[in-house]
Amino acid sequence: AQRVTQPEKLLSVFKGAPVELKCNYSYSGSPELFWYVQYSRQRLQLLLRHISRESIKGFTADLNKGETSFHLKKPFAQEEDSAMYYCALFIIQGAQKLVFGQGTRLTINP
Amino acid sequence: DGGITQSPKYLFRKEGQNVTLSCEQNLNHDAMYWYRQDPGQGLRLIYYSQIVNDFQKGDIAEGYSVSREKKESFPLTVTSAQKNPTAFYLCASSTAGTGDYGYTFGSGTRLTVV
Numbered sequence: 001a002q003r004v005t006q007p008e009k010l011l012s013v014f015k016g017a018p019v020e021l022k023c024n025y026s027y028s029g030s031p032e033l034f035w036y037v038q039y040s041r042q043r044l045q046l047l048l049r050h051i052s053r054e055s056i057k058g059f060t061a062d063l064n065k066g067e068t069s070f071h072l073k074k075p076f077a078q079e080e081d082s083a084m085y086y087c088a089l090f091i092i093q094g095a096q097k098l099v100f101g102q103g104t105r106l107t108i109n110p
Numbered sequence: 111d112g113g114i115t116q117s118p119k120y121l122f123r124k125e126g127q128n129v130t131l132s133c134e135q136n137l138n139h140d141a142m143y144w145y146r147q148d149p150g151q152g153l154r155l156i157y158y159s160q161i162v163n164d165f166q167k168g169d170i171a172e173g174y175s176v177s178r179e180k181k182e183s184f185p186l187t188v189t190s191a192q193k194n195p196t197a198f199y200l201c202a203s204s205t206a207g208t209g210d211y212g213y214t215f216g217s218g219t220r221l222t223v224v
Contacts, residue, residue, distance in 0.1 A: 009150060034212070044153075044200065044215040086152060096160070097143065097168070098202075098213060102152040 002027050004089045006101035013077050014109050021072040021104050023061075023087030032090035033070040034098070035061055039083045047072075047085070057081070077108045113137065116201050116216035122224050123188070123195065131186045131219045133201035140205060142184035143213070146170060147198040156199075159184055188221060196223050 003026040013019055025031055035047040048056045050063045050070060061072045070087060087101040114135040123129045133142065141160050145153040155168030159178040173192025178184055184203075188195045198220050202213040 004152075006152075036213075043217050046212040049212065096141070097155060097158055099155070100145075100153040102150060 004101035006104050008104045010105050012107045019074045019077045023070045025089050034088045035072050036086045037083050079108045082108045114216040116219050121221045126190045128189050133184045135203045139203035143202045144186045145200045
């Protein structure tokens with residue numbers, strides 16, 4: 001079954017500390033993975049996608065097929081990073097659709 | 111200004127009533143989606159549509175219905191058969207099949223049963 005798991009519902013770190021939001025997936029095909037972010041009172045928006053190997057707002061995520069993981073990392077957290085983060089898997093087999101994890105609420109403490 | 115618009119922002123429904131949530135996009139996207147967002151459960155797919163006049167059930171379609179008569183519009187009806195309709199509903203659209211799989215989301219509708 002296709003599934004995305006974010007084991008941490010809540011994550012709290014201090015400003016300037018490293019951040020890692022965990023994401024694991026289950027998918028029999030070649031995975032296409034994304035991170036979406038929802039800041040307070042804003043729309044859910046795309047943060048980054050693994051196929052473009054980009055770094056957005058200092059965040060990076062590496063696909064590890066051996067561990068079926070796509071963890072989101074940032075070396076130095078900033079207060080404006082506080083938000084809800086969702087990992088998502090794009091299902092290509094059959095109809096195309098995104099499957100989301102449960103989300104992690106990240107709080108950066110001053 | 112291109113985008114995806116959901117209305118209303120807040121909706122109150124009495125038990126036993128059907129209500130319809132609107133979703134309109136002017137991005138010329140082929141695909142549209144409805145998700146339900148509940149705390150601790152992430153986003154769960156209700157219905158999706160890849161092209162006009164065609165749609166498929168998602169993971170939690172029971173108690174919901176949709177139509178896709180126009181490319182720009184994908185309304186969601188929450189029927190009285192939906193046992194727990196109070197939630198935040200998100201509509202999204204994408205250019206399916208082009209290799210760019212990013213979704214554009216609306217601002218959401220918060221539905222409350224009173």
